[in-house]
Amino acid sequence: MRARHRQSGSSFVEIALAMAFFATLLVSFFAVYGSTQRMANRTRVLLQAENDEERNLSVIANLLRGAALATLGGFDAGGVATAPTFQAVTGVDAAGVRVLGTVQGLAWRAHANAVDGIANPGEIALTQDGVTRTLASRVPLGGFRVTRSANSLRVTLTTYSTMNDPGRTAATVTRDISVSLRN
Amino acid sequence: MPGHASRPATSQRGAIAVTATFFALALCGVAVTLFSEVASVKKLIDRGEANVRALEAAETGIALAEEEISSRTDPGGDGIGNLTGTYGGARFVVATVNDPLITDQWTLQARGTQETGSRQVEVRIRRVPMVLWSYGMLSQSSITISGGGTTDSFDSRLGTYASQATKSDRFGTYASASGPVGSNGTILLQSSEVRGDSNAGPGYTTTLQGVANVTGVTTSLTTAVVIPDTPLATFTAAATVNDNGAWFTTGGTSYDSVTKTLTVAGGNTITLTKSTYFFSKIILSGNSKLMIASGPVRLYVTDQVDFSGGQIVNATQSPANLQIFQQPYALPTGYTPSVKTATLSGGSSSAFVFYGPSTPVTLSGNGDIFGAIVGKSITASGGSRLHYDRAVVEQLDDGHAPIRRVYWRDLAPPLR
Numbered sequence: 001m002r003a004r005h006r007q008s009g010s011s012f013v014e015i016a017l018a019m020a021f022f023a024t025l026l027v028s029f030f031a032v033y034g035s036t037q038r039m040a041n042r043t044r045v046l047l048q049a050e051n052d053e054e055r056n057l058s059v060i061a062n063l064l065r066g067a068a069l070a071t072l073g074g075f076d077a078g079g080v081a082t083a084p085t086f087q088a089v090t091g092v093d094a095a096g097v098r099v100l101g102t103v104q105g106l107a108w109r110a111h112a113n114a115v116d117g118i119a120n121p122g123e124i125a126l127t128q129d130g131v132t133r134t135l136a137s138r139v140p141l142g143g144f145r146v147t148r149s150a151n152s153l154r155v156t157l158t159t160y161s162t163m164n165d166p167g168r169t170a171a172t173v174t175r176d177i178s179v180s181l182r183n
Numbered sequence: 184m185p186g187h188a189s190r191p192a193t194s195q196r197g198a199i200a201v202t203a204t205f206f207a208l209a210l211c212g213v214a215v216t217l218f219s220e221v222a223s224v225k226k227l228i229d230r231g232e233a234n235v236r237a238l239e240a241a242e243t244g245i246a247l248a249e250e251e252i253s254s255r256t257d258p259g260g261d262g263i264g265n266l267t268g269t270y271g272g273a274r275f276v277v278a279t280v281n282d283p284l285i286t287d288q289w290t291l292q293a294r295g296t297q298e299t300g301s302r303q304v305e306v307r308i309r310r311v312p313m314v315l316w317s318y319g320m321l322s323q324s325s326i327t328i329s330g331g332g333t334t335d336s337f338d339s340r341l342g343t344y345a346s347q348a349t350k351s352d353r354f355g356t357y358a359s360a361s362g363p364v365g366s367n368g369t370i371l372l373q374s375s376e377v378r379g380d381s382n383a384g385p386g387y388t389t390t391l392q393g394v395a396n397v398t399g400v401t402t403s404l405t406t407a408v409v410i411p412d413t414p415l416a417t418f419t420a421a422a423t424v425n426d427n428g429a430w431f432t433t434g435g436t437s438y439d440s441v442t443k444t445l446t447v448a449g450g451n452t453i454t455l456t457k458s459t460y461f462f463s464k465i466i467l468s469g470n471s472k473l474m475i476a477s478g479p480v481r482l483y484v485t486d487q488v489d490f491s492g493g494q495i496v497n498a499t500q501s502p503a504n505l506q507i508f509q510q511p512y513a514l515p516t517g518y519t520p521s522v523k524t525a526t527l528s529g530g531s532s533s534a535f536v537f538y539g540p541s542t543p544v545t546l547s548g549n550g551d552i553f554g555a556i557v558g559k560s561i562t563a564s565g566g567s568r569l570h571y572d573r574a575v576v577e578q579l580d581d582g583h584a585p586i587r588r589v590y591w592r593d594l595a596p597p598l599r
Contacts, residue, residue: 096288
């Protein structure tokens with residue numbers, strides 16, 4: 001009878017070994033998962049920054065493309081501006097002469113809230129007729145520059161992305177885009 | 184005993200199944216999360232790319248519409264400047280409206296679409312007619328028409344002059360009273376008629392003597408017309424590479440390959456079969472003929488054009504198919520122009536355009552000349568009838584009038 005009881009259950013040692021085995025498996029799994037998660041977060045943040053960068057550049061390029069060359073302002077002697085102004089064409093008058101819209105300005109402005117991992121978080125805002133709205137988000141201080149060359153503008157932009165994870169993962173991406181002015 | 188022995192194995196299999204299920208679910212969760220993230224990113228990228236492709240398609244449509252307006256052609260038969268098509272997998276539709284008041288301006292709206300992306304662009308353009316070819320006669324210094332000479336106009340694209348010459352006045356039959364003459368200097372009409380405007384230069388006037396008439400206005404120009412020389416580079420290129428020798432002749436033809444002098448005499452005919460010819464002198468005498476069967480043919484002459492003893496036969500009836508440029512450049516190498524004049528004559532098929540801003544031009548005889556003439560001075564004393572071809576203003580420069588953009592705008596730029 002005793003022998004049958006021993007055979008039908010597990011000994012303490014067997015259970016302990018099994019638990020130790022599963023514990024090791026779990027620890028290994030979470031260690032690998034945690035490591036993978038951190039790498040994934042870094043990749044995710046970088047990917048997010050890349051996406052935002054591309055979208056920001058695209059938005060700015062779409063806006064500047066219709067600017068009238070003669071109305072560009074805010075450029076220094078080297079043809080560089082960090083707060084350019086311009087006017088877009090809105091149509092023609094009765095004599096067929098083009099009519100310009102009001103002055104529009106692009107400039108960096110700071111975020112009110114601090115962002116972990118980014119020293120001076122901010123965004124690019126568009127101001128027209130006294131109304132300011134966000135054009136490109138998550139741009140750090142010094143991350144926006146427009147260089148003029150003939151009838152082209154090269155927009156250089158830095159975009160950051162952060163994640164609210166324990167590691168406060170952050171990434172920045174800097175790219176540029178050339179815009180050929182149509183007017 | 185066999186039944187007792189199998190119980191522990193059953194409970195062990197259950198533990199393994201639970202563990203495996205746990206891992207499988209965890210992995211599935213990770214996979215689903217990653218997949219949804221990738222799908223989300225791909226959607227964003229696709230949307231951005233679709234917008235770019237849509238813009239490219241819209242701009243392609245605009246460019247094609249501008250081409251139609253420039254050349255005033257309508258390959259699709261849906262109206263000039265209206266078209267649909269695809270570019271790089273994106274579709275575009277362009278609708279064009281010609282301003283009813285400012286008729287040389289057009290507004291083009293193009294929509295490009297690519298899957299989820301859509302862009303709409305509006306462009307306003309101005310079609311700039313070439314002033315140089317807006318006159319039947321245009322001169323730097325003076326125009327004198329006497330002896331019953333007349334001007335009128337027709338459009339060679341609409342058929343022969345004869346088919347359009349349905350009107351008449353005391354100077355004879357004519358097609359359209361829109362054969363203007365212009366000069367940066369004086370205009371003198373003696374017993375002749377300009378059917379159209381006569382615009383003398385700034386500070387100069389149109390003078391009518393005898394039974395002379397101008398059917399249009401005689402307002403003087405407020406600013407002189409810029410009549411540039413044909414560039415030296417163009418002449419040099421023609422002097423270097425040309426089709427001289429590529430012609431058929433019935434005889435009586437003399438050609439000096441060193442001085443590039445061509446003379447045709449004795450009632451013979453020379454037929455030019457290629458496109459570019461360069462001469463220092465080209466002279467027709469004894470009722471000889473210079474013939475072309477197709478075009479455009481361009482003749483570059485540095486010293487003398489003398490067709491007084493013969494005539495041009497342009498079988499195409501389109502003046503733009505025979506273009507004569509004269510400029511007193513010292514070409515070919517070693518040759519110095521000395522005569523530097525042009526004498527043109529009429530005939531039933533004398534269809535050509537002549538451009539010699541530094542050349543005194545004489546129209547000899549009382550024949551018909553179809554086309555347009557630009558010279559330093561123009562003298563028509565024998566009663567020549569110039570039939571200005573309105574088509575040349577469209578056809579020269581490869582049939583295109585330059586397009587100037589008034590503005591470009593993105594009607595709905597994708598913002599945030």
